[in-house]
Amino acid sequence: FLAYTDVVPVPNPDERHAIDHNWCVAEALGVGHVPKRFDIPVRAESRTWALQQMKDLPRPWLAFGVGARWVTKRWPPDSFAELARRAHDRFGGTAFFVGAPDEAPLAKKVMAQLRGPSRDFVGTTNLQQLAGLLDAADVMVSNDTGPLHLAVALGRPCVAPYTCTQVRRHGPYGQPGAVETGVWCKGSYVRTCDRLECMTDLTPDRLWPALSSILSAWASRSRSA
Template identity: 30%
Template sequence: MKNILVVKLSAIGDVIHALPVSYAIKETYPDAHLTWVVEPPAYELLTMNPCIDEIIRFEKKEFKSIGGFLSHYGPLRRRIRQRSYDAVLDLQGLFKSAAIARLAKAPVKLGMCNMREFSDRISKPVIGPNAGGHIVERYLDVARAIGCRVENVVFPLTVPECEEDLTRRIFSQAGADMGNPYVVFAVGANWPNKRWPTESFAALGDWLYEHRLIPVLVGGGPVDEQRAAEICAQTEIPPINLVGRTNFKQLTCVLQNARIVVGGDTGPVHLAAGVGAPTIMLMGPTDANRNGPYGQLEHAIEADRPCRHCWKRACPKGLDCLAAISVQQAEQKISALLSEKSTWQ
């Protein structure tokens, strides 16, 4: 195959889960030109991926009005049709991704197993051996369907050296040295019921300081900034607060060098698992078998509730879902990981 188009637009965690598809394509077809269509929030993430030859930004917000659609549809169509593709892989499986896949000229158009919003009318769903398994493997089943051998599952991300140097300076300005052992807390998540209570993060942060580990907060956006402020206010010694202070490249560097990363089912935590950091994921509404830290599912801690895995963005019962996960459970998991030599290498 000479030209392949991947359509995976959002969200951050989902785009991270799809990254091994790009490696599988290049592993099998090293001379292929790989084009990826993505929405702006995940664009910077893809710029770190050496397996992608061309990135097309899909400005979804520009298509919401009739005027915007009329002015942006033509340029998008021309950009996509600059090439004739051997295959299109719709890894989003929604109406918007189907509309993009439809624009492309290709004899083969495939999608993932659980396509929705009539996207299966454009791309044929691939019901592979992992249709009931982890989302990373579901995406890879689509790559396998175009002949990709998946000998290694790799999240291909490279942080530029200049960004590594800048990350160390940001870390230092925040009051710590990256050379000292630290544990990252991903404090937020898009779904309210994927967020561990701030008082739990605070208590765990104090416990870490007692064990000579520095807690470091990461995240972005007003909600995460408010949660970080609450965590700092509730601790005896405030953690290092990097919320809103790093871009994707710098965040990746922070995660790569962490002893452990702790957080909910959210982008930074999936990114941590992808770059090989020991990752503890606190889960409730979503299923670890599908969405847990890839390659480290044994590190997931699921809320002990009969209604877990409900897949609802907000709890219909009004429960604070992850409050069922105790600080002691997190401490025990961290202690077990720290006892393993690999976490200190």
């Protein structure tokens, strides 16, 4: 902060998405009229690698990010598994898992409960390979964590459970698929909690309509292709 010379006022900062908040700097510099567009370069070899990994697996391809650094962001593995089973029972397809190496046990807990085909990429990809996989995905289902927002930037439709963070401030930007808990302490941004009431409040039933809508649209496009 010592090198700053000017302060940009932000009206109602707690009511703005983080991207819109930071965009106030662009407006102050006179370039606020430029469209808010995410340009994530994915190398051709990364796309080829991802498609090679997935080529023999049935679509739709559902990317799952079941970990998060904060325990208060981690929707239960059983809930992810229930959502994945419903998706497979109705639409078929393949669930694949991405994330950091320390999230591998969570992914394995989910995969152990699945009936359909799945692939585990947790802790095995570099950033470009991760981008290639997410770029190939038909939908991303994830906690509020890095891969979710990378998928958004790549234009993938996303579904996300929001427990301790707020959709209006840190949801998947420009997308309607984030579902927020209704408990009294929602959006508190606490990193530890002894109660975690939000996890039982935010059931798979709450997220299924968003995921079903995305996959129904995918199925419709596939039939007409």
